[in-house]
Amino acid sequence: MKQRTLFSILCFVLISSGFASVSAQKCTEDKGTFIPNSTYELNRRLVLSSLPSNVTAQDGLYYSGSIGQEPNRVYAVGMCIPGSTSEDCSDCIRKASDEVLKNCPKQTEAYSWPGDPTLCYVRYSNTSFSGSADLDPQLLLYNTGDINSNLTEFTTIWEGLMARMIATASTAKSTPSSSDNHYTADAAALIPIRNIYALMQCTPDLSSRDCENCLRQSADDYQSCCGQRQGGVVMRPSCFLRWDLYTYSKAFDNITVASPPVTVP
Known part of the structure; x- marks a missing residue:
């Protein structure tokens, strides 16, 4: 069951007129966790480490793939906004992947939308989410x-x-x-x-x-x-x-x- 939409409101210290940084990920807490050093964790690292090259191979538009067998299969997607250079796109996807690995250490699902200097998107899960309009969790x-x-x-x-x-x-x-x-x-x-x-x-x-x-x-x-x-x-x-x-x-x-x-x- 999807959790109710909750505001996760964070106040950022300003630098000049804007955010100090807009780079955030959301770990989906109600979708379960995995055991450290498990097959799922290994598959998560593998699929996320390959995202930068897989996304740029699609000209940054949209890439969807998976690694492993059930119940340790990991689904992942990545994309950059149209007009992104290959270098900016690859750097953005790599940054997003590294952040979810670091900040979502045991969650089986997470997403990230880093925004500097381009916008990109990374998401992984233990279930397929293709075509699913997911509004939660919100940040x-x-x-x-x-x-x-x-x-x-x-x-x-x-x-x-x-x-x-x-x-x-x-x-x-x-x-x-x-x-x-x-x-x-x-x-x-x-x-x-x-x-x-x-x-x-x-x-x-x-x-x-x-x-x-x-x-x-x-x-x-x-x-x-x-x-x-x-x-x-x-x-x-x-x-x-x-x-x-x-x-x-x-x-x-x-x-x-x-x-x-x-x-x-």
Whole structure:
């Protein structure tokens, strides 16, 4: 039985205007544990160690594989956002794999969405999760700074950006060979010198409806919790959402921001 959605809210110390780092993994506590030095642990290390090369061999789009025999079989997936270089993608997948090995020492399932300088995704489990729209366990992070302008106007702009991006990501062609991969990066202007930058991605094995539901739930959860904050991240096993007030990813290198609305006082 899936656990109830719980907010795991972590406050990050800020450096300048953003998170000190956005690199987090979630160990699924209710899916069981394995014995150290067991066959399952060996298979987990093998499948995760091969992920960087397997993902980059797929041009970073999406890789799904498994190692071992039941009941010690380990399923794993990995992907990077479209446009990632092979080097950035490989480094990101390796970092995510190392982190789940270190921080989830005995859990039979975990996932990670590292975000610097590109966004990637790693997940492993002792059961197949292909096509499963998993919303739990969730990890929600927020920037400790508050919006110091007109919050009502900011919220209107933020909600418009989220709605537009959810529609784009959920309707993108969702096949492992797609260059879209249920992904979008976009920005919206607040004032002439400040913009909102956002990234969204679902795993490409989700239907458009499941992707939309996952991202919409993440946006709603963030807004209910921390709508006055200057940035945030919501990670789930099947989707990712991040926004901030600075260009925290290479994904924004070619993003053109539309003319700003009326200046927020």
